[in-house]
Amino acid sequence: RSVVSSGSRGAQRTICAQLRRVKLQLLYKASIHGFTGAAFHQRCDNRSPTVSVGYNNSGFVFGGYTKQPFSQSGQYVNDDQAFLFTFNGENLIKYPVTNPTYAVRMIANSGPYFGGDLVLVNGSQAVTYSNPGNYYNFPAAEMHGNDLNLTECEIYQVEGKCNIRPWRTVTWESKKRTELIESIKSYKPTVSSVTQPRVLLIGPVGAGKSSFFNSVNSVFRGHVTSQAISGSSSTSLTTQFRSYSVKAGREGKPLPIILCDTMGLEETKGAGLDIDDLSSILKGHLPDRYQFNPSAPLHPEAHGYRTSPGLKDKIHCVAYVIDASKVSIMPTGLEEKLDAIRRKVNLIGIPQLVLLTKVDEACPLVKEDVRNIYKSGYIKDMQEVGSRLGVPLSCVVPLKNYSEELELDMNCDILLLSAVIQMLRFVDNYFDELKPEGRPQEGSRV
Structure with missing residues (x-):
């Protein structure tokens, strides 16, 4: 049951009408959760849009x-x-932002902080x-009659309508799942x-x-499994270069794809994946289980270094994995690193796509039902990440990894398998660009 103060119902209706949205979901109510920045952030961070x-x-x-x-x-x-905004009776009076660059500031010790012009629950008071x-x-x-003492503060998430027509067509059937697996x-x-x-x-x-990787592996194993170390640490849990082969079932043959995992990118220089190491990875010099050293890139003298890698050792497709719920607050340092990587990958001529993860955390409609993924206007807007990374919208693939689930979900499987199919299509593009003598046989396409 959501807690809504009776005095706010008229305000809710008016705000909804202004935003042309369906409903407001209460996230935070200061009189119940506390007039503190910590309580506000605990309940409202990564949620949007909000009133x-x-x-x-x-x-x-x-x-x-x-x-x-937030x-x-x-x-x-x-x-x-x-x-x-403020209310004059039932009428909403709006004051639009005059400098969008400074629209909202993300302060830990306060509630919503609109540019330094208006702050609610200021200084956790x-x-x-x-x-x-x-x-x-x-x-x-x-605005407030110069009365700066708050009796209440409420934060609502604005829940948008589903687009009736999906902006991409997906067949949500077990037959489709089987077809993708076989393909x-x-x-x-x-x-x-x-x-x-x-x-x-x-x-x-x-x-x-x-x-x-764990999620794709789970689909082919038939149950949720965890082989690669994953979690939510603030520094990279992957410290080695890992090449993971997925098996078709517990005793099955390896699938015709290897997923290579690297250290996570970090915005600070000298932390996370090193750009020079990236070149070595793309060109196939790096051995499996190479231990990354962020302060010193790989040297040709390193143990296992491939001095003359073959075509099979090189990277044939790059997939950027981006958290959909954090696209809009990506730090500048990180965006600059991604841009430098994209340029390097482009120079070598490797196809690139974007995997947009955590779509359920980014949009309440998708959390309700993952099949809303291509009806969600919010997820469609999230595809701005494609243009920010210089990747066409057709190369952005939203999906949901398995995290806390114990059982597989057919709809999540279909999204994950579709992402793998897309990767294999991009691999085909890579091989198509090679000189004809590099292609003595015709394989089966996806």
């Missing part, structure tokens, strides 16, 4: 809207749709901070010297690279 509403003893109802998910990064985030004229213009007396099992590269194409997974710490 924040403050109430005072003078009868004013006011607040702000942002499409950006965090505790200390950074300003850009939001050209953010606005502040039941108070409002008000300083109009920086990035929002509003008359203070009209992957029977795949043969178009080049005879390669039996298992290699796909490199690259992404920030905690985005779900190791989880993706």
